[in-house]
Amino acid sequence: MRFQGRVAIITGGGGAMGSAQGRLFASEGGAVCLADLDPAKAKKVADEISAKGGRSLACRLDVRSSSEWAAAVNAAESEFGPVNILCNNAGANFRVSFDEQTEEMWDMIVGTILTGSFLGIKAVVPSMRKAGGGVIINMGSLASVRPGAGSPGYGAGKAGLVGLTRSAAASYAKDNIRCVLVSPGHVDTPFIRSDNPYSPNDWSTSIDNPDNYKRRLANTPLGHLLNADDIAKAFAFVASEDAAMVTGSNLIVDGGAAI
Numbered sequence: 001m002r003f004q005g006r007v008a009i010i011t012g013g014g015g016a017m018g019s020a021q022g023r024l025f026a027s028e029g030g031a032v033c034l035a036d037l038d039p040a041k042a043k044k045v046a047d048e049i050s051a052k053g054g055r056s057l058a059c060r061l062d063v064r065s066s067s068e069w070a071a072a073v074n075a076a077e078s079e080f081g082p083v084n085i086l087c088n089n090a091g092a093n094f095r096v097s098f099d100e101q102t103e104e105m106w107d108m109i110v111g112t113i114l115t116g117s118f119l120g121i122k123a124v125v126p127s128m129r130k131a132g133g134g135v136i137i138n139m140g141s142l143a144s145v146r147p148g149a150g151s152p153g154y155g156a157g158k159a160g161l162v163g164l165t166r167s168a169a170a171s172y173a174k175d176n177i178r179c180v181l182v183s184p185g186h187v188d189t190p191f192i193r194s195d196n197p198y199s200p201n202d203w204s205t206s207i208d209n210p211d212n213y214k215r216r217l218a219n220t221p222l223g224h225l226l227n228a229d230d231i232a233k234a235f236a237f238v239a240s241e242d243a244a245m246v247t248g249s250n251l252i253v254d255g256g257a258a259i
């Protein structure tokens with residue numbers, strides 16, 4: 001029961017990795033607010049957690065909006081008390097080349113990944129101060145370690161999180177608030193499998209295409225793609241007292257893909 005008495009806001013809480021974090025934190029006593037652009041997806045997860053006796057709440061949140069952040073923090077605080085864990089999962093990507101990436105695509109990717117995490121940190125820190133401290137976990141990627149050709153917004157956003165994480169860690173250590181980046185490798189989720197408005201995939205990019213699946217597998221030395229629970233366990237470690245002296249760092253959880 002590592003999260004007894006603790007309150008978490010989880011963005012992308014209706015998605016694969018966010019919902020896995022919600023289930024795990026709630027199963028260990030935490031109260032979780034699942035916040036997502038798609039409130040129906042978040043509600044489904046919250047209902048499932050509540051049905052098992054967990055403490056959960058769903059709310060709509062577009063992480064690019066500071067007013068929606070204020071409402072989400074207010075909802076979580078009113079229901080459960082001050083927030084002391086923030087998981088910034090929400091992300092976007094358009095898998096096109098530099099030449100093909102439009103300003104609108106760039107704005108959506110960087111707005112969701114980088115500005116969204118920045119706004120989230122600003123929105124929860126006052127609540128974390130009331131709680132006496134907290135942990136902020138940003139969602140990185142292999143692109144946080146080795147951004148390269150491919151979607152420029154994604155590389156810039158995920159590499160930018162390295163700096164944002166260190167900035168928040170250095171700024172708020174005095175408030176007993178830690179900030180850590182967790183960078184997954186290839187995780188079998190709708191983000192790389194399905195055709196979502198925030199992360200479109202077609203046959204040329206989806207892991208439904210065996211060639212794409214095999215390419216990602218070949219790039220993972222431990223021999224299988226990760227799943228959402230692998231990453232939820234890393235988030236839980238970082239959020240727990242076992243990681244009490246971990247801050248500002250980038251925890252790579254990738255089956256060796258970044259080697």
Ligand SMILES: NC(=O)c1ccc[n+]([C@@H]2O[C@H](COP(=O)([O-])OP(=O)(O)OC[C@H]3O[C@@H](n4cnc5c(N)ncnc54)[C@H](O)[C@@H]3O)[C@@H](O)[C@H]2O)c1
Pocket residue numbers: 011012013014015016017018035036037038041061062063064089090091092112116139140141142183184185186187188189190191192196198199228
């Ligand atoms: N799947 C992978 O291989 C992989 C690898 C590394 C990092 N990531 C990162 O993980 C995150 C995606 O999580 P997932 O793989 O569980 O995908 P997912 O598609 O299952 O979940 C993403 C969730 O984010 C929500 N979302 C999108 N835009 C939002 C916004 N503006 N505000 C609030 N919520 C929003 C979606 O509605 C969805 O529920 C992204 O940050 C992505 O960069 C994924």
